[in-house]
Ligand SMILES: Nc1ncnc2c1ncn2[C@@H]1O[C@H](COP(=O)(O)OP(=O)(O)O)[C@@H](O)[C@H]1O
């Protein structure tokens with residue numbers, strides 16, 4: 001029986017708590033999940049959440065439900081025979097922005113846990129608020145306005161914290177809690193994010209663990225800029241609603257420290273877990289991070305590469321080299337970096353990697369309008385929806401003769417956009433219509449309008465992005481893999497043009513070279529995840545509009561070879577982080593500062609050699625990914641020429657929302 005270390009990643013999301021167990025070569029060995037609605041029906045959640053009174057915008061979930069889910073998850077892992085005693089590293093991912101409120105008694109309760117009893121039977125006194133506000137909560141509009149006006153406008157908030165004030169962000173949520181329940185706020189010793197809440201439970205040593213710096217960027221409280229990184233005094237004042245020093249200090253105490261090294265040991269696995277589940281006291285716990293950033297880690301995104309999650313919401317995340325905050329997207333720190341010290345850190349001379357970032361676009365109207373159109377026009381069939389898309393794909397030189405916007409829920413981007421708007425006519429002169437003359441175009445039109453949105457806004461990320469200079473002591477050696485070439489020919493698809501900031505470049509198709517005018521920078525590669533990523537027609541349109549190849553994770557099985565992986569990318573990314581932290585923990589000399597990407601590369605290399613022998617083919621699949629579709633250069637050119645007209649129509653539609661408000 002092997003004694004090689006194993007790594008555990010946890011994913012505490014809106015609807016479930018999941019675990020992935022990984023080998024030291026980063027193979028996914030097993031997974032388990034607890035689904036809140038069905039496994040814990042006593043909490044009466046719907047899709048993991050409960051709603052406040054009509055019109056309140058409140059969306060939350062019971063904090064004890066998550067605690068009980070952790071009991072259940074560990075019971076299931078043990079019952080399934082997972083070799084938990086071999087786990088050496090654990091890291092958690094949590095839904096972003098959502099906050100957990102600890103009571104003053106929490107540290108004592110956490111340090112006195114009895115392994116004979118469940119967590120949920122012992123922890124009810126550890127919280128000063130019985131609910132976790134969910135990311136879908138929109139009850140804090142008043143608080144967002146107050147924060148933005150106190151600080152001097154949305155631009156100022158975005159410049160400091162990486163995002164303008166958003167209703168789901170933690171700062172506005174804390175402000176509302178303090179305003180409506182000052183006693184509850186006073187009874188709060190610490191505020192965690194879901195990621196640091198799970199981290200604290202895993203250590204269960206009486207200490208509330210710090211918030212991860214990447215996750216802290218989703219709070220409207222953490223200053224992201226250079227050496228001033230830290231809790232921002234003016235943001236703290238805006239949230240407490242006062243300039244009183246004591247009040248500001250109190251909030252700063254409640255927020256606690258922020259972990260600026262994503263691979264640092266924050267504690268050993270708690271005695272409660274060691275004794276109850278026969279786990280090792282050597283097992284280390286590493287800082288948890290947000291769910292989207294953890295998914296990003298499972299793909300080890302490089303700069304200018306993107307990840308799109310096509311789930312309930314659509315989320316586009318792009319790795320970038322510079323901090324360029326903007327009103328329309330969120331800027332975050334990379335979730336697995338050794339950052340320079342922040343104003344809070346004492347080790348001012350630490351070896352670090354410089355700062356890396358990602359930008360994120362989040363849309364509430366993702367799958368919702370797509371499935372709405374499927375049901376209204378295509379008998380609820382994705383096959384019929386797809387046939388209609390294929391029928392109407394544009395040809396070279398086609399102008400934009402129709403467009404539509406389906407904001408069935410008030411959206412995040414553009415902020416508050418709401419309603420349905422359809423336009424039809426001659427290219428350059430489209431008129432608002434009730435319905436398209438051929439209703440079957442609804443299918444391709446929803447894809448066009450969503451994907452042109454992602455294309456237009458992601459290009460803004462890339463316009464001035466460049467690599468940070470890594471510090472010499474930690475810069476990784478070059479990849480053991482060859483540059484990613486040649487795959488396009490074997491897949492009979494179109495080659496990927498390099499990302500560009502210039503006004504023209506050449507697209508190549510097989511041996512035919514074609515001069516194409518391309519002025520908008522585009523992503524070099526996009527990884528697709530989420531339910532709608534199963535739809536290859538949709539991915540093909542996405543590839544054309546984004547002008548980038550679309551990739552997916554794959555896994556190897558000795559019987560069926562490389563197949564699409566079905567594992568939970570978020571908890572897998574969290575486990576990668578644990579593996580990285582462990583390698584540094586047991587490493588000596590420079591190895592203590594080895595970078596995340598290098599550790600993942602090495603593990604994949606080892607995996608390739610073990611599976612396929614030293615002669616094993618080198619390529620994308622050995623790195624765990626495959627390209628599923630590449631852009632058609634002619635259609636990519638057509639879409640590029642539509643971007644400005646699309647922008648204008650979006651502006652017109654948003655103006656209509658404002659006029660009707
Ligand atoms: N073949 C398909 N084409 C397009 N969308 C699909 C397809 N299959 C599933 N979906 C969409 O995927 C969504 C669920 O995605 P998922 O990633 O599981 O969501 P979440 O994790 O947010 O719950 C559903 O809303 C569904 O409409």
Ligand SMILES: O=C(CO)[C@@H](O)[C@H](O)COP(=O)(O)O
Nearest residue numbers: 013014015095096135291362
């Ligand atoms: O708010 C955001 C990102 O800003 C959401 O993407 C949540 O992070 C999603 O959480 P889950 O639905 O995956 O739990």
